Amino acid sequence: MFERSPSTLLRGVRRAAAAIALAAAAAGAHAADIYITAEFKPDINDPDKREFVNTTPWSGVCNSVHLQACINNEWWSIDTKVRGTKQGVRTNDYGRDSFYIGMPGPRTVTVTSDDGAHTFDLGVKIIGAALRLVDQDGDGPTEPASTGGAINCNRALSNTNANNRSVMRLWLRQDRGNGVLACALHWLHTNNYAIAEFDFTYQLTTPAPLAMRSGVYTGMTSFRVGGTGEGADFDLGNGVELDDNIVNVHFQLEVQHAFQLEVPAGSDRAVLAPRGGWTQWTDHGIVPKALEREIPFSISSSGQFSVSLQCQHAHSDGRCAIRNETVDAPDAPLDIQLTLPGFRDASSGAEAVGVALTSTMTPPVMTAESFIIRRPSRLHFSVNGEAVGTMLDHPGSRYRGDVTVIFDADP
Structure with a gap:
């Protein structure tokens, strides 16, 4: 035999699977760059988990004493790095002279694989925004803006620091980011205020990861930040001067299949x-x-x-x-x-x-x-x-x- x-x-x-990135736009003289990352790494022992996980480092209003509240409510804030000043005007009209933020509607961002062969659509919604203002004159009230609810928005987080006469508010849009709208509180004092921080909270509608090959997918979108008459995506109302008026948001999505x-x-x-x-x-x-x-x-x-x-x-x-x-x-x-x-x-x-x-x-x-x-x-x-x-x-x-x-x- x-x-x-x-x-x-x-x-x-x-083979090493790449990370997900959404890439940069043409940077102007007055542009800030921020980065949002997410990853999909499925687990054989948990096959029903089929969504991207946000891996963006915490920044902005949530990266503080409010972190646990943001985690509990699945709010994710990011500091836009936009800085400047706003002139306070004592008014009760909830208008553009007030503590005011206009926010953009949803948009779609194309993300492209690192080899350029595959593209997918990423949905981006701005579901809220936060503004931190500091009294530059140092003689204003400890609560320079009203504490009640804002038009079109719900107050999510807030605090006031009596030592530096600052105020911070995070508002969540009542429409969850489905349209263009503005939120406002009225001023309690007329003074000059430094914009010490401007953040937004966001929600991503990611592609179906099972249809994506392992690798890194990148894309970018830009938001204009400004005041009166500037056609800004984020409108901070009247009396605003900014160091940067463009925010380039770079997205990076990493897919690493099991x-x-x-x-x-x-x-x-x-x-x-x-x-x-x-x-x-x-x-x-x-x-x-x-x-x-x-x-x-x-x-x-x-x-x-x-x-x-x-x-x-x-x-x-x-x-x-x-x-x-x-x-x-x-x-x-x-x-x-x-x-x-x-x-x-x-x-x-x-x-x-x-x-x-x-x-x-x-x-x-x-x-x-x-x-x-x-x-x-x-x-x-x-x-x-x-x-x-x-x-x-x-x-x-x-x-x-x-x-x-x-x-x-x-x-």
């Missing part, structure tokens, strides 16, 4: 044999139609991956082969088929059932509609037809060859 044993190695290749192969022990060696054993050949001389072996494994994936083949002995048509190590005989070509239930070819849409693998083919990219967890799959190896008879012409010899099947989770 002779042994046919192609040594089979399944290897999962995890991928895992689980291969049973001993699967690095496949001994080929006829289905049902060798008795038909040994007892009756009937040549088997095929010598074969199936290798089971399980696969988990939240994204796309490619599959390719490397051969120790390559046949002229791209198939791998096994070689007689005992006598000089023709190599026996191997037919290798891959079955991945629940996956399909991303290019053709065909189900990944019995996919023939060769070393010369363009590696097929596999995809799925959902996060697939530990799905039983299989590789089938076989020598078929006349090649079996040729092998049996050399009884007692041994055929062997190494085959490497590569799963690349960053195709």
